[in-house]
Amino acid sequence: MPLIQGGLLTLSNRSVSIVPILLYLQIPFLLNRIGSFGMPGRPFRRCGLVLVVQVVSDRLRHLCLVELPEGLVHLLLNGGPLLSERVFQRVELLARAQDWGLAAAPDGIHPMLWLRRAADGGYAQAQRELGLLYETGERLEKDTARAVALYSEAAAQNDAFAMKFLAVLYLNGNNPAYRRTAFELLKRADRANLPEAQLLLAQLYQKGIFVKKDAKQAVRWYEKAARNGSSEAMNILAWRYENGEGVTRSPAKALQWYKAAAERGEHNALFRLGVLYYTGKHVAADHALAFEYFKKAAELGDVAAWYNVAWLNKTGDGTAQNFREAKTWFERAALTGNSRAQVNLGVMYANGEGFPVDLEEACFWFELSKLCGNEDAQQGLDFVAPQLDEAAKDRARRR
Numbered sequence: 001m002p003l004i005q006g007g008l009l010t011l012s013n014r015s016v017s018i019v020p021i022l023l024y025l026q027i028p029f030l031l032n033r034i035g036s037f038g039m040p041g042r043p044f045r046r047c048g049l050v051l052v053v054q055v056v057s058d059r060l061r062h063l064c065l066v067e068l069p070e071g072l073v074h075l076l077l078n079g080g081p082l083l084s085e086r087v088f089q090r091v092e093l094l095a096r097a098q099d100w101g102l103a104a105a106p107d108g109i110h111p112m113l114w115l116r117r118a119a120d121g122g123y124a125q126a127q128r129e130l131g132l133l134y135e136t137g138e139r140l141e142k143d144t145a146r147a148v149a150l151y152s153e154a155a156a157q158n159d160a161f162a163m164k165f166l167a168v169l170y171l172n173g174n175n176p177a178y179r180r181t182a183f184e185l186l187k188r189a190d191r192a193n194l195p196e197a198q199l200l201l202a203q204l205y206q207k208g209i210f211v212k213k214d215a216k217q218a219v220r221w222y223e224k225a226a227r228n229g230s231s232e233a234m235n236i237l238a239w240r241y242e243n244g245e246g247v248t249r250s251p252a253k254a255l256q257w258y259k260a261a262a263e264r265g266e267h268n269a270l271f272r273l274g275v276l277y278y279t280g281k282h283v284a285a286d287h288a289l290a291f292e293y294f295k296k297a298a299e300l301g302d303v304a305a306w307y308n309v310a311w312l313n314k315t316g317d318g319t320a321q322n323f324r325e326a327k328t329w330f331e332r333a334a335l336t337g338n339s340r341a342q343v344n345l346g347v348m349y350a351n352g353e354g355f356p357v358d359l360e361e362a363c364f365w366f367e368l369s370k371l372c373g374n375e376d377a378q379q380g381l382d383f384v385a386p387q388l389d390e391a392a393k394d395r396a397r398r399r
Contacts, residue, residue: 112139119150124159127151132165144169155185160192164200171210179210190224198225199233215246226257234261235269242282251282262293270297271305278318287318298329306333307341314344314353323354334365339374342366346380359384363396 118126131150134143148169154162163185170182189197202221205214219240225233238257241250255276261269274293277286291312297305310329313322327348333341346365349358363384369377385393 122153122157124154124157124162127154128159128162128165131162135165135169155188158188158192160189160194160197163189163192164194164197167197168200171204183211193228195225195228195230195233198222198228199230202233202236219246226260229264231261231264231266231269234258234264235266235272238269238272255282262296265300267297267300267302267305270294270300271302271308274305274308287312289318291318303333303336303338306336307338310341310344314348323348327354334368337372339369339372339377342369342372343374343377343380346377346384350380350384359387360392360396363388363393364399367397 115126115130119130127150131147131154132138133140134150135147136142148166151162151166151169155166167182167185167189170178170185183201186197186201190201198221202218202225203209204211205221206218207213219237222233222237222240226237234257237247238254238261239245240247240254241257242254243249255273258269258273258276262273270293274290274297275281276283276290277293278290279285291309294305294308294312298309306329310326310333312318313329314326315321327345330341330345330348334345342365346362346369348354349362349365351357362380366377366380366384370381388396
């Protein structure tokens with residue numbers, strides 16, 4: 001079964017994944033520094049007050065359900081030397097802490113009320129995040145008009161993310177008059193060096209959406225977004241330099257941008273680096289390094305990488321042969337509809353590779369792969385079917 005090498009990387013509407021860089025902060029350090037970050041208007045970079053707690057507490061919540069001490073809740077409510085000038089930041093942080101289940105609600109007040117209080121008080125980040133809840137209908141009745149109003153209030157305070165969110169709403173709306181406003185908002189967000197806005201501008205110029213298609217402008221915006229930390233922009237630039245799309249072809253620059261994106265957890269870049277090192281394209285072939293890249297991409301949820309990790313574990317190519325690991329990754333890929341993974345599971349069960357022979361289970365996977373359009377599955381069925389009675393074959397088909 002050939003190793004998946006993947007096709008051209010395409011644009012998507014996925015938000016940029018932010019890799020937490022503060023996971024190793026300890027709570028005592030956090031409590032001492034909690035008032036000293038504060039970068040309102042940059043929530044998704046969130047080195048600010050709110051996200052420092054969110055990043056750490058999210059990880060701790062998975063481990064041991066840590067609660068904030070009463071003293072910190074009192075500090076959030078009443079202020080103190082660290083937070084005396086950030087009243088509404090305190091209010092929003094309290095809402096966050098309650099929402100995560102990390103602190104009891106004072107007087108039984110719902111955390112959403114604290115968020116509203118911060119928004120009503122003019123705190124831009126609270127306005128933006130409350131607007132997002134209205135836009136998505138998450139925990140609130142969907143109200144696009146209310147979302148627009150809240151985003152507008154936050155944008156008026158130079159909240160770059162609110163500008164970008166508002167621009168997206170305008171671009172997706174039915175009123176062409178707002179499109180110019182959307183571009184103006186994106187340019188304002190660009191002046192705040194918001195990579196997400198720069199990435200969106202690049203995609204608009206690349207696809208010619210509401211503007212004249214312009215590959216050079218697209219590349220310029222991709223480069224700007226990449227320099228400001230957008231891993232998706234880095235990955236797109238890498239593909240462009242690899243294929244000479246809108247730029248002079250440069251394998252060296254492609255490799256540079258792929259690695260920069262991979263360091264930031266961009267699974268597409270990790271997968272592509274795996275392909276390059278496996279095939280020896282632009283670099284010296286190194287199957288062990290290819291396996292490492294595929295494994296990292298797989299752990300970040302890259303479905304194509306699931307198959308590759310399984311195949312390399314099964315064949316012992318680039319890593320020690322491990323049938324148990326191969327079965328685990330083949331199953332993950334198979335359940336997404338990957339017919340090659342399904343065939344490989346059938347082969348492993350038919351041959352007893354790493355576990356006892358189970359012809360009925362093999363028949364099930366071959367049947368499923370055949371339904372998914374894999375012609376090779378018939379060979380597997382021709383092998384196992386004569387060895388099974390009608391009841392076993394019927395059970396395999398009905399599962």
